[in-house]
Amino acid sequence: MNIHTIFALIIFVLTYTIFVTEKVNKSIAVLLGASFYLVLHFIPFDDAVEHIDINVILLLMGMMLIVKITEQCGVFEYVAIKAAKAVKADPTRFLIALFFLTAFFSALLDNVTTVLLVSPVTLLLTTQMEIAALPFIITEILASNIGGTATLIGDPPNIMIGSAAKLSFMDFAANLTPVVLIISVVTVAILLFVFRKSLVITQENKERILKMDESKMIHNKTLMIKSLVVLGGVLLGFLLHGIMETEPSVIAVIGACALIIWTNEDMEKLLQKVEWDTILFFLGLFIMVGVLEYAGIIDALADWMIRLTGGQMKTTSSLLLYFSGIFSGILDNIPLVATFIPVVKLVGAGQAAGDLAPLWWSLSLGACLGGNGTLVGASANVIMFGFAKKNKVPLTFISYLKYGVPLTLLSLVISYAYIMVRYY
Numbered sequence: 173m174n175i176h177t178i179f180a181l182i183i184f185v186l187t188y189t190i191f192v193t194e195k196v197n198k199s200i201a202v203l204l205g206a207s208f209y210l211v212l213h214f215i216p217f218d219d220a221v222e223h224i225d226i227n228v229i230l231l232l233m234g235m236m237l238i239v240k241i242t243e244q245c246g247v248f249e250y251v252a253i254k255a256a257k258a259v260k261a262d263p264t265r266f267l268i269a270l271f272f273l274t275a276f277f278s279a280l281l282d283n284v285t286t287v288l289l290v291s292p293v294t295l296l297l298t299t300q301m302e303i304a305a306l307p308f309i310i311t312e313i314l315a316s317n318i319g320g321t322a323t324l325i326g327d328p329p330n331i332m333i334g335s336a337a338k339l340s341f342m343d344f345a346a347n348l349t350p351v352v353l354i355i356s357v358v359t360v361a362i363l364l365f366v367f368r369k370s371l372v373i374t375q376e377n378k379e380r381i382l383k384m385d386e387s388k389m390i391h392n393k394t395l396m397i398k399s400l401v402v403l404g405g406v407l408l409g410f411l412l413h414g415i416m417e418t419e420p421s422v423i424a425v426i427g428a429c430a431l432i433i434w435t436n437e438d439m440e441k442l443l444q445k446v447e448w449d450t451i452l453f454f455l456g457l458f459i460m461v462g463v464l465e466y467a468g469i470i471d472a473l474a475d476w477m478i479r480l481t482g483g484q485m486k487t488t489s490s491l492l493l494y495f496s497g498i499f500s501g502i503l504d505n506i507p508l509v510a511t512f513i514p515v516v517k518l519v520g521a522g523q524a525a526g527d528l529a530p531l532w533w534s535l536s537l538g539a540c541l542g543g544n545g546t547l548v549g550a551s552a553n554v555i556m557f558g559f560a561k562k563n564k565v566p567l568t569f570i571s572y573l574k575y576g577v578p579l580t581l582l583s584l585v586i587s588y589a590y591i592m593v594r595y596y
Contacts, residue, residue, distance in 0.1 A: 178468045180206050180214050184254045184460060188502075192569045198557075202456030205398045209459065215466045223462025224322045224455060225506060227421040228284070228328070228551055234286045234424025237407065239429055243292055249389035253381065261378040262370035262419040263303050264364060267311055272292065274312050274387050275319025275352075279326045281410045282420065283316035283552040284347035291559050299362040300384075302377050305565045307367035309556055310575050314359055314544050316552040318583070321540035322352040325414070327541040327550075329509040336513045337532045347533055351590040355541070363578065376499055393437060427535035457548070461503050470503075478515060484596070485527065486596050488519050489534040490588060496538030497584045501545025501576070509539050530595035537587040545580040547572050 187205030191198040209215055213368040242248070269291070277286040285324040294312055298305040324334045334344065364371070382468035390396055409416070409423035432439065464470055477495060492512065499508055516531045543550030547557045547569050551590030560567035 176214070177467050177469060179212075180463055183208055183214075184191065184464060187249065188461065189492050194568060199452040199456065202453055202460060204456075205435075206456040206459035207305075207462075208281050209463045215459075215463045219466060220268050220459045220462055225328075227419050228454060228458075229451060230421035231282075231284055231424050232288075232454070232551075232555070233446065234421065234426075234428040235285055235406075237428035237442060237447050238403060238424070239288050239292070239397070239444060241395075241437055242403060242572060243422070244391045245396035245399060246394040247396050247399065248292040249296055250386045252293045252300060252384035252493060253384050253389060256300060256381050257294065257384075257386070261301060261381040263301060264371055265296065267303075267308060267367070267371060268360055269362065270308055271311050271315040271356065271363070274315035275322075275356055278316045278319035278552075279322040279352075280409060282326060282328075282553065283320040283550065285407075285410065285420075285424075286319075287316050287552045287555050287559075288313060291556060295559075295563055295565075301373050301379055302467070303373055304370045305563070306360050306560075306567060307370050309565055309567060310572070311363055312551050313556050313572075314576075314579060315356070317540060317543045317550050318352060318355055318359065319590070320365070320538060320552075324347045325410070327505075327543075328542045330536055332506070332509050335530055335538050337528070339529075339532065340360070344536070347502060347529070348536065351537070351587055354590070358582065358586065362582075364380040366575070393593040394453055396553070398434050399431060402427050405430075419461055432460045444529070447555075447558050447562070450555055453554060453558075454551070464503070465511065470508065473499075473511075478519065481519075485519070485531065489530045489591055490596075492516070492531060493534040493588055493591065496535055497542035497580065497587075498545070500539050500542030501549040501580065505539040505543055507548065509535065530591055533595075534587075534591055537591075538584065541587065542580060544583070545573075545576050547576070549576075 183205055187201055191201035192195050196204075203539060206220070210220060255266070255269070259269055274286055274290055276292070279317050288310060291309075295305055298308055317327070319332070324330050324344045330344060333339065334341075355585055405593065406427035409418070409427070410420050413420050413423060431437070432442070468517070473495075477488075477491055481491055496505070496508060496512060512535055516528070516535060519531065540550075543553060547553045547567075556570075557567065559565075
């Protein structure tokens with residue numbers, strides 16, 4: 173390891189420490205770290221820009237704009253009260269329903285879109301119940317990543333793996349849905365136990381909510397109809413994006429532009445509502461992880477793994493699962509998966525496609541589930557981190573670790589047992 177690589181690692185660790193301790197705003201920390209890399213020429217500017225995942229940035233911006241317009245009509249308040257009444261204003265039932273609904277939509281759409289749509293409803297409902305929002309925000313983070321693991325389109329790493337291994341939507345669903353369901357049930361049971369003291373509502377509040385008329389929450393029916401038409405079209409586009417051969421980000425931007433024009437929205441006021449803090453954080457993070465990739469650090473880790481396993485399929489599958497699971501909580505899982513795809517192909521050279529499949533499932537489970545480890549492990553986590561801070565929910569990087577790390581390790585252990593039993 174040369175001095176250049178050592179300094180690259182030092183800057184990364186220092187930057188990570190600064191925003192983990194929250195002494196400085198997380199976006200400022202990563203932008204400063206990325207700027208140091210650029211001013212010290214750790215990576216050429218053009219290469220740094222190429223590491224920015226524009227699909228993630230545009231998807232975030234498009235969906236944020238749609239959500240900001242939609243929330244003005246009161247539809248989220250309507251859904252919140254309707255949902256509260258459906259579960260009889262019972263916080264325990266709501267937590268269970270929230271987990272499985274978030275997981276379901278994360279599998280069918282993607283986890284970023286799902287949390288952008290569900291988070292306003294979550295906050296409104298907990299406010300109406302007068303209970304702590306923290307358990308439900310954490311539940312939503314965990315469910316979005318677990319649910320997104322089940323399908324080809326649920327999480328970006330799966331799209332990359334599917335493309336490289338020529339695996340279909342049904343391949344992912346058939347091989348990963350069983351273990352995702354097991355992990356979901358175990359996770360919900362643990363969350364109910366951990367948060368049992370917070371899932372309490374007074375009888376007075378319960379009766380008040382059950383008597384509320386949700387229809388009175390809609391104060392602009394025309395805007396609601398327009399927003400739901402566009403939102404429905406965007407969600408349909410997400411489901412068909414593979415057939416259309418169009419990135420979800422493009423569909424989201426088209427939907428946002430269409431809704432802005434249709435509703436004659438004031439663009440200047442609308443842009444002030446966009447969570448630029450989250451978008452800037454992603455820009456800086458993509459560049460910083462790109463430097464680690466450019467410096468060969470991630471490749472070196474992959475080479476080390478090949479030497480350690482000696483090319484043995486069963487050992488490689490286990491190491492892929494745990495390695496990608498642990499490091500996805502620290503780094504971004506997209507470049508991590510991009511690095512390990514050729515590793516899997518190299519290890520599986522000369523193997524039949526069926527024999528190689530367990531390696532792909534191990535990589536997918538590790539990369540997607542590992543995102544639950546920290547608040548920067550997945551795009552959905554970062555969005556919810558920013559959402560919580562904006563709405564004064566007491567969620568910090570450190571406080572989340574006591575939930576994220578144990579549950580992630582448990583999900584990896586369950587995944588390991590599943591891989592071993594089913595494929596070996």
